[in-house]
Amino acid sequence: MPSERASLTICGLIAILGVSVLVGDSPARAQVGAADPVGTLVRRLDLERYKAAIKGLGQFGDRQQGTDRNRAAVDWIETQLKSYGCTNTERVKYVFDYPSPLQSGVPSAPGPGSMIASGEFRAGLGGARMRGMTLPTDPNNSLDAQRDPALRALNAQASTPGPRELVFCTKVGSTRPDEMYIIGAHMDGRGYGEAADDDASGTALVMELARVFSGPDVKTERSIRFALWNNEETGFQGARAYVEQRGGLQGREDPPGSRRYPEPRWLGMIQHDMMLWDHGAPRADGTINPEQRAEADVNIEFQSRARFADESMKLAFFFRDANERYATDYPAAVGNHMTNTDSAVFENLIPAISLRENERGMQNGAGWNPQYHQPTDRYTSYSDKDFRLGLNAAQTTLGAVAQLAGAKLDK
Numbered sequence: 001m002p003s004e005r006a007s008l009t010i011c012g013l014i015a016i017l018g019v020s021v022l023v024g025d026s027p028a029r030a031q032v033g034a035a036d037p038v039g040t041l042v043r044r045l046d047l048e049r050y051k052a053a054i055k056g057l058g059q060f061g062d063r064q065q066g067t068d069r070n071r072a073a074v075d076w077i078e079t080q081l082k083s084y085g086c087t088n089t090e091r092v093k094y095v096f097d098y099p100s101p102l103q104s105g106v107p108s109a110p111g112p113g114s115m116i117a118s119g120e121f122r123a124g125l126g127g128a129r130m131r132g133m134t135l136p137t138d139p140n141n142s143l144d145a146q147r148d149p150a151l152r153a154l155n156a157q158a159s160t161p162g163p164r165e166l167v168f169c170t171k172v173g174s175t176r177p178d179e180m181y182i183i184g185a186h187m188d189g190r191g192y193g194e195a196a197d198d199d200a201s202g203t204a205l206v207m208e209l210a211r212v213f214s215g216p217d218v219k220t221e222r223s224i225r226f227a228l229w230n231n232e233e234t235g236f237q238g239a240r241a242y243v244e245q246r247g248g249l250q251g252r253e254d255p256p257g258s259r260r261y262p263e264p265r266w267l268g269m270i271q272h273d274m275m276l277w278d279h280g281a282p283r284a285d286g287t288i289n290p291e292q293r294a295e296a297d298v299n300i301e302f303q304s305r306a307r308f309a310d311e312s313m314k315l316a317f318f319f320r321d322a323n324e325r326y327a328t329d330y331p332a333a334v335g336n337h338m339t340n341t342d343s344a345v346f347e348n349l350i351p352a353i354s355l356r357e358n359e360r361g362m363q364n365g366a367g368w369n370p371q372y373h374q375p376t377d378r379y380t381s382y383s384d385k386d387f388r389l390g391l392n393a394a395q396t397t398l399g400a401v402a403q404l405a406g407a408k409l410d411k
Contacts, residue, residue, distance in 0.1 A: 003333040005343045008253070010074060015145060017367035025121075031224075033155050037402070037407055037408055038326070038398075038399055038402040038403055038407060039325075039326065039399075041212055041213075041215075041376075041398060041402050041407060041409075042219065042326045042395050042398050042402075042410060044209060044212045044215070044398050045212060045391060045394050045395055045398060046208075047384070047387060047388060047391050049079070049211075049405050050204055050205070050208055050282065050387060050390060050391050050394065051379075051387050053080070053175070053200075053203075053204035053207050053208060054200045054204045054379060054387070054390075055201060055379050056076070056080070056318070056360070057073060057076075057077075057193035057195075057196075057200040057204065057206075057227050058195075058196055058200060058378065058379050059076075060072055060073040060076065060154075061151060061154040061155040061192075061193075061194060061195075062155055062189040062190055062191055062192055062193055062194060062195045062377075063187060063188050063195055064100070064155070064159050064188065064189065064190055064233075065096065065100070065159060065161050065164060065188045065230055065231045065233065065234060066096065066100055066159030066161065066162065066164070067157045067158070067159050067160075067277070068157055068229070069154065069157065070157070070188055071165070072297075073187055074091075074165055074166065074167055074187065074228075074230065074339050076277075077167055077187060077203070077207065077228050078091075078167045079208065080207055081167070081169045081210055081226070082169075084207075084210055084211035084214045085211075085214035085215070085216065086169035086170075086171065086210045086213075086214040086226065087165055087169070087388025088169055088170055088172070089168070089169045090167070090168055090169070090170075091165045091166065091167050091168075092165065092166050092168070092238065092241050092242050092245060092246070093163060093164070093165050093204070093239035093241075093317055094163075094164055094165075094237065094238070094245075095161075095162065095163055095164065095305055096161060096162070096164050096231055096234065096236075096237050097162070098161055099159075099161060100158070100159035100160075100234070102139070102141055102159065102190045102233060102234070102407055108356075111136045111138070112136075112286070113133055113135040113136070113282060113286045113367065113375060114133075114134055115132070115133050115134075115284065116130060116131055116133075116134060116193060116347075117133060122134075124337070124361035124362050124365045124366065125337070125339045125340055125361035125365045126239055126337035126338060126339025126340065126360060126361040127303075127304065127305060127337045127339075127361065128335075128337040128339075128359065128360075128362040128365065129213070129362060130361075130362055130365060130366045131284065131362070131366075132281050132282075133281060133282040133283065133284055133366075134282070134366040134367050135282050135286060135288075135366070135367025135368075135370070136367060137364070137365065137366075137367050139190060139191060139202060139372075139374075140190075140191045140192060140373060140375055141190075142192070142372050143155060143156060143192050145192060145374075145375050146192040146375040147156075147195065147375070148375075149265045150159070151192075151193065151194070151375075151378075152192070154242040155192045155193075159408075162316045162360050164230055164231055164237070164238065164241075165230065166187075166227070166228060166229055166230040166231075166241075166242070167213075167226040167228055168225055168226060168228065169210060169225075169226050170223055170224065170225045170226070171213045171214060171218075171220055171223060171224040171225075171226075171405075172223050173220050173222040173223040173224075173264070173405065173406075174219045174220065174221060174326070175221045175406075176221050176222045176223075176406075177222075177223050177259060177260070177261055177264060178223075178251055178253070178261045178264050178265055178267060179222045179223065179264055179265050179267055180222060180223040180224065180263075180265065180267060181222065181223075181224050181225070181266075181267050181268050181269075181270065181401055181404060181405060182224055182225045182227055182266060182268070182269045182270070182297060182346075183206055183209055183224060183225065183226050183227070183270050183272075183401065184200030184206065184226075184227040184228070184229055184236070184239070184269065184270070184271050184272070184342055184343070184372045185199055185203045185206045185228060185229070185271065185272040185273060186196055186199045186202065186203070186228070186229040186230040186231075186232030186273065186341070186342055187200075187203045187229065187230060188198070188229075188230050188231060188232055188233055188238075189233065189377070190233045190373055191373040191374050191375055191377055191383045192375045193371075193374060193375040193376060193377040193378045194377060194378045194379055195377055196276075196371075196377050196378055196379045196381065196382065197275070197277055197357070197369070197371055197372075197377050197381075197382070198273070198274045198371075198372060198373065198377060199232070199272075199273050199274060201272075201274060201275035201276045201390045202271075202272035202273050202274065202275055203228055204390070205227050205272050205275060205390060205393060205394045205397070206228060206272060207226070207228075208392070208394055209226065209361055209397060209398055209401070210395060211225040212398060213226075213398075213402075216405060216410075217409050217410040218408075218410075219407070219408050219409075219410065220402075220405040220407045220408075221405060221406030221408075222264075222267070222404070222406060223261070223264045223335045223405075224401060224405050227239075227242065227265075229242070229342045232273075232341065232342050236341075236342050236344065238342070239342035239345040239346070240345050242345075243345055243346070243349070246262075246263045247349070248261075249262055249263035250263050250264065250265045250266060251263075251264065251265040266346075266349070266350045267350065267351075267404070268315055268350055268352065268353075268404070269343055269346040269350060269351070269352040269353075270319075270352075270353055270354075270355065270397060270400075271341050271342050271343035271352070271353070271354040271355070272354070272355050272393065272397070273341040273342075273354060273355075273356055273358075273360075274356055274357050274358075274364065274369070274372070274391060275355070275356065275357055275390035275393050276357055276372065276382050276386040276387060276389055277292075277357050277368075277369045277386055277389075278292060278293060278296035278297065278357045278358055278368075279292055279293055279296075279368070279369075280293040280368070281292065281363070281366070281368060282366075282367055282368065284292065284325050288368070288370055291383070291385065292383065292385035292386055292389065295327035296330055296357075296385075296389055297330055297331045297332055297333050298323060298327070298330055298332040298333070298357075298388055298392055298393045298396055299332070299333055299335055299355065299356045299357065299359050299363075300316045300319050300320055300323075300332050300333070300334050300335070300353055300354075300355055300396075301316070301334070301335045301336070301337060301338035301339075301340065301353060301354050301355075301356065301359065301360065302316045302334075302335075302336055302338050302347075302351075302352070302353050303336070303338040303344070303347050303352075304336040304337070304338065306338075306347035306348055306352070307347070307348040307349075308347065308348070308349075308350060308352070311351040312338075312347070312351045312352055312353055313334075314351075315351045315353050316334045316353045317334055318400055318404075319332065319353065319355070319396055319397070319400045320332045320333070320334050322344070322396055322397075322399035322400035322403065323392070323395070323396040323399070324398060326395050326396065326398070326399030327392040327396050327399075328391075328392060328395060329388055329389075329391075330388070330389055330392040332396055334370065335359045335362075337359065337360065337361045337362065338352070338353065338354050338360070339360050339361055340360055340361075341354050341360070355396065355397060357369070357389060357390075379406045
């Protein structure tokens, strides 16, 4: 049976979603106008700012955990958050005492692709089923595979076991500061490129939302936390440390009577991981369309096998409705096989979803993204059409969370 805290979380989420989800009143039915504060906030997102944040993260190479470049990136992210007005930054500190599995000395050539036959069932990650042409998704673990000498030098330091840190900041709710949504992405990467898509694209998205929500005229009834996880690539150790260290503090007022809640009660977790590339399935000859496909979409996933699958599904469809109302270019689709990202740490604790460029198990797991964990995952590998898909995911999350958190603008 769910704990009392979990039951309160579920009841709170259902109450919040009740108007637009449980009775079917889609927010897409209303025209977005100047009087809509959520629409005003969404319009404060900007493609060039989003691209600049991704490019800024690229100055630290692939930001592999356990390296100086990773630690410098954490410092840079914190500086940026403070410059946006999200000044109450904090860090979670933990230890990762294992040799990095992400590095080796010899580049390996990718294997051949394979076509899944009609009627064949080939399981993908998270309970998904793969179909059609599939390509290998083996990560690059060799520095020598990076042909750019400057980037190869930047990424040269090997990861070592030891202390790790991740940074977050919080928009404190004005009337219900003890309730909170967590918006996350992982800032570490691998592959000896710039980890531009995986996952500077998600990190920049969360940073842009922190900027918009931290505007001096923005108030929210509930709190919103902007978390940039570390060690996702090695098994979600940063997110796990956050849950272990802070989960038991939920809802505690400190000091009593102060209306201050160091860890507000978690209402939902929204993860963002790989936001840019939706070029379609590999062709029969193994090639991939170099352009973003016309039918590209934002994929919103929940895990149907999780403890809070039903509540997560409702949250996912609420986000799809927000996409219909607020996203400028690309639609959203909902899937039920969320997997292999930090939201997995939360999926049996609270409602949790992830936003992506493709379905993780069925599509990215079948090799749809040739930059995935490769030295070619660089800012210059993507076009404005790709970056705009990430911006539309940002519009989707901002539109949904602004409603859930009760965002208003001072007049």
